[in-house]
Amino acid sequence: MGRYSRILAIGTAICALTTSAAMADLVKIGVLAPLTGPTASDGEEFVRGARLAAKEANANGGIAGHTFEIVTADVVDHSAANVTSAVERLLGTEGVHIILTGYASLSMFEVELMAEANMPYIAAGPSPQFAGIVSGDPSAYDCCWSFTADFKGYETDVTPTIEALLAAGHFPLDNKTVAIISSDNPYSKTISEGMKSAFGDAGWTVTVDELVPFGPVGDWRPILAKVRENPPDVVINTDYIPSNAALFTNQFREDPTDSVVFLQYAPLVPEFVELTKENSDGILYNAIGATLDVDAWPRGQEVAKKYKDEYGVASGAYGTGLYEMATVYFEALDKVGDPTDHDAVGKAIVETKRPVTSGFLEFDPATHVARQGIDHVPVTFFQIQDGGGVMISPDKYKSGEFKKPGWMSE
Amino acid sequence: MKYAPSFQRTNGFWPVVIALCIAAALPFFFTETHIRHILILIFVYAILASNWDLSLGYGGIVNFAHIAFFAIGLYTYGIAAKIIGLDPWLALLLAPVLAIAFAALLAIPVLRLEGIYVILVTIAAAQLLFQLVVSQGDFTGGTSGMVLIPRLEIVGYRLSSDGRIGYYYLSLLLVVFSTVFLYKLERSALGRAIKALRDNKYYAISRGVSEGRIRLLTLCASAIFPGLAGAFYGAYLRIASPDVFGLGFLTITLSILLLGGISTIWGPLIAAVVITAFAEILADYGASRSIIIAAMIIAVVVVYPGGLYAAMQEIWGLGTRLRTNVTAAWRRRFQASLRQEAMGVKDHLVETRHGPVSVCDTGNGDQTIIFVHGNSSCKEVFRRQFDEFAGQYRLVTFDLPGHGVSPNGNPDEDYAVEAYAEIIRNLVDSLDLKTPIVFGWSLGGYAALEYAARGTP
Amino acid sequence: MTLETFAFLLASGLVLGGLYALMASGLAVVWTTLGVFNFAHGAMIALGAYIAWQVTQYTTGGAGFLLGAGVSVAIMFCLGFAMHYVLVKPFELHANLVLLAVITTLAAASIMENAILLSWGPRDKQIAPPFTGNIEFLGTAIGIHDFVILAIALAALLALALFLRRTTAGRALRAVAQNREAAELMGFNVSRLVAMTIGLSAATAALAGVFVGSLRFISPTVGTDPLMKSLIVVILGGVTRFTSPIYAAFIVGLAEAFSAYFLVLYWAPAVLFAMMIIVLLIKPEGLFGRRTRTL
């Protein structure tokens, strides 16, 4: 920190102290969330996480003399029209100096609107889309930051993790075959494409390669029939919609093959286990940015507990995520002091280097996306055991060991 | 068209001029981009709904692929400007061309079907198009859509600068052009053919209207401005995403159309403002907002299917009737002497089955002559006859309901030749006119004939 | 293709077909009677599922499932009955009946979906299936529950068909659908009969909802996909007869299962919509339909 800014910071702090009563103005934290529509359950979590953080900050006397209030805007079905209207509403609301979201649009186009309005924006949407917009001219997007880390790990880390499990002798390797099923949305598709090349590079054969249309899938049996004709060692489904993944699990268990099953994202959503019950025991999944609710990562345990104490239910990735985004903002505001100085807040955010629930947060200046990796935000692998996710990899954080799923032969 | 007055001479002229002035001045009062954004959305919805009315209201073709025209405009702009690298303004002009092409394609199945089947085939066509757009991810960005579509600039000036003022005026311009286009079209020969085909298909065909050609033209014409609006939307939001195919967009536009009233140009424009503003006011109410808006739409459709514009016209009509009634009453009261001077006798109100009418009756003479005046006239036109025949005959004349100083009647009941004949009969009875000679001029002539035809000598 | 795979696909197609048949027949019944398309049918499926779910929260197990289905069917019948008086009857003589009904049913769907969201929240739920475990079907294992559902769906359709053909009350409903004025002149309370028809349609929707909710999962928007599917089924089959959408449902279900295996699932919706346009073009009354409308 430069000398002048330090003086400025001290000066601000003094001002804040002396005139705290007069200056203690209200900063509104805008939250873009699907409050209605198909993803309203996630939206509820966004708001709860942010509200928890604001409540806590207010209880501690505010940040740099400011107290906080949450204003929400409904993005309904994440359509461009609704997201734009919601963004404009927040931009037009007096006193909003930061906007947070779990995800607003799948394409992240709203980043453009934020940049135009120079509004600090921290989002946890799909990071490849975010990077795609920002990397063209990073300096134009100094206000926008992706809390979601680089997704590259989703594509690359599954192969070595499974190979490590094989090497550890958990199950035999017959012929290195994998069945990959994906849904036609950018998230699932990008990941499945990356996985295919990762498995190919490692000498695997892809026996089934299916793409299903985006949206609810009525029946997975025809696809499972294809899988069964030539039972692979590994079955992967990257469709992230929880109900689809749950149906897939249930129908797979009707007549399972001797394979390891890996699902993308969906098992992170609490109702997945509720819907599949014991059928999901043994399923593998991974996450970048999941709450590291393990002994090895106290920050994750702490926030997860706070959330659970407050609302009585466990948080998914977004409840704690929004809490942490708010924390990141509070830290930046603490440095800058003036919430209306959006440039400074943006620059302060880039300097963030702190542990958050999902790992160690640090942004990549080239893409404004959180760095991914074992020392930053790791790709964590889980297995569902007795109805709960047990982290089995990486070794640094893991809380349990892989258990051979019940459906696999001895 | 000969019988339709030019726009400058209609009741709508001044309201439109005033609305236009307000629309042009609004950005100076509302500087926040949020409100301007809503206004721009209103304009886009207004274009969509009012052009939909061309096929749905005027043409009677229930085209549920109307939003697909918009989507085609949007994607045409996106692909042309971003992937092909065409100049954005050229891409903007290309959009309606492709929208028209799609409309022509759509016309093929629509021409063969009627009623609800048109709804179904157009829904299917829109869904098919949606599948196509989503599957061609390399060009369209698939389910997430394409972002960073080039924006519109005029010699380096971004239309989005200064709080989107450029886009605001561009969208206003589009609304104006679209409305002028619809207005002119409706009053052209083509517009009359479109309406004729809707109202009485077989009669229209027998009079030489080609059903296929007109339906094709209707669909194509209704695609032009939605295509343009789609391209504008793409340039404005800089994203083309497949959610425009969704039920949400369709429902809003259809609600605007039905709430405004079908077969009117102005209804959808007014309803676009009302619904969008209402939705914005209720934005904080989440799920309840959708419930309230849906309930409101049901209420309007059920209680007053004519829609907002019809309501405005009826209220206006009510005002006019009130005004003319008051004027007539005032004249009956305070200008009686003037009329007496002209006619020689004082007029008075006589009750009939169709309400009171103002009657002049010379009162003496064996043979009565009843004079019935013509359309838009009054009993005083017969003052010379009264001068001439007074003394020879008993002369009676009266103001038809809604004419002269008679009070207004009920349009459904009282403004008909049959009703006039009945009034004459009532007068004959109540004034004891025996067997009168009935003289009718113009419309009065028809009334006299009807009176005679009823067998009352 | 092995026999096992074939059996598997057959089972999948039959279960889907049974479900589609139940969804589509409710839609077809209203269409035949009133000539309007009920866009709220999907939302009624969702609402039916949620009502049943609520009941199973108090009573669990097989009894809860049956009770839930019963309560849901009864409530939805009443709701459907009332819907006629609010959404269709006020303007049934209006020239734009078809269009007005589109917008009122769309609005009703929005009301129901959002009311579900307000009362039950957005998270996925499942009605606990009373039968668990698998049965052997031609050498492959399929959940028992699926077959039970298929059987109940078929039984419900059969019962509905028998009601319409064999009972005087059912015949009266058919009479109203075929010639409204003549039915009025026979002294029937046409409005009440039409309302009953919509009630029946809502009851089948509720049953379909219970099945979807126990075979799959329910969320407030769960009805959107069934609505589109039943639309396709109804158009392919034609709406002129009560039975034609049922055949079409099984054709669509089997086609979906087998095409997903032989082609890719990805193109299934596009193929279905293209089929729909072609059928509308060459035989608007549907594959199994006739020119006259009947229940």
Add this chain to the structure above:
Amino acid sequence: MSAPLLELRGLSGGYPPVSVFRGVDMTVGNNEAVGLFGPNGHGKTTLLKTVAGLIDPRDGDIFFAGERLNTEGKMRPRTSRHLNYDLFRRRRISAESVVRQGLIYVMQGNLLFPEMTVEEVLDIAPQAARGRGGAAQMRDLVDAVFPRLRERWHSKIRFLSGGERQMVSIAAGLLALPRLLILDEPTLGLSPKLRIELCEAIAKIRAENVPLIVVDQNVEFLTSLVDRLYLFDHGAITREIDGSAMPSHEEVMTMMFGEAH
């Protein structure tokens, strides 16, 4: 003299805003058969549909067996063209209640229910007659008058000929136990053979003392059947002819259209 079975007093009506018939006064006595004759398109069917409760009367009253069928008063004019009046205004007369009173109208050219069988139609027909006796008798009458229907018992209506459809319509009307049966052009568009068969059947029904109103274009048939004849022209009754002096076809034509005809 006892009160007539059906009495129309100054009945006016039509499809608003068009008025089709005006000031119709008409009576049908107990056990009486009345004929209605007039040119096509002059409002006979509209008048009868109004009596049957399908259309709201605009003015005037309908009394049946001493009871008023319509609600009292004149139809109030609409002040708004777009307001949905169906929502606020109760119908002044309903077909359901009219039929329940035993006033049965058999429509002309009735397609009936094309996809139902004869058996099904005749099964639902007695619905309206619940609570009134004489059903078995009427069934016998139907069997006696229309033996042909037994042969087509399980055929769908759309496979029947026009005459057979008419028979089903009339049979369905009879099964509703009419206190007054209105037959609107029962022989319209039939082949001569069927026409004769149907005329005979109607005569048999009349022989059972079923009160009738019959509309037909054949004066000979009407005069042979009815006790009184009304001539109807331009939406009004122009003449009433008593049974004692039934005119011939030529005379009726002269009455209606003048000497030049």
